[in-house]
Amino acid sequence: MGVLWRRFGGQWALVCMLVLAGCGGPPPEQAVRAQLTAMQAAIDGKDAGKVSDLLAEDFVGNDGMDKRGARRMAAGIFLQYRNVTGRIGPIQVELRGEDDAIARFTVLATAGSGGLVPQDGQVFEVETGWHREGRDWLLRSANWKPKL
16 A cells, blocks of 8 residues: 555545645535625624725715725724625526626614614615625625615
């Protein structure tokens, strides 16, 4: 066995590494859904840093909002509203190749104290664009509007 291992062991190890490298995480649709769950958890935890971590560097939101602006907006809302929550409705994921996806869903946002987001809630229609960077799916764009 020693002779065989010396002869083929290195090649076997290389094959194993290549196979494991090909197992690069969950399928794209599942990964995007997981990132949306992570976004909801960041909002529920009132953690603007974690929200920002899920955004691509070239993120663009409503009215040209960039990543920095999105983090500031999240931090401001979390400071102003103690009981802010966001509940994501049914998610539709449309894959655009291997590294891009669009996710559409509704969000019920409540703040608990009136103001920008009504205490009893506001439903928004949301369309998000996601891009895989390495092994991570990051939010590249988001557009939202109140659902009437």
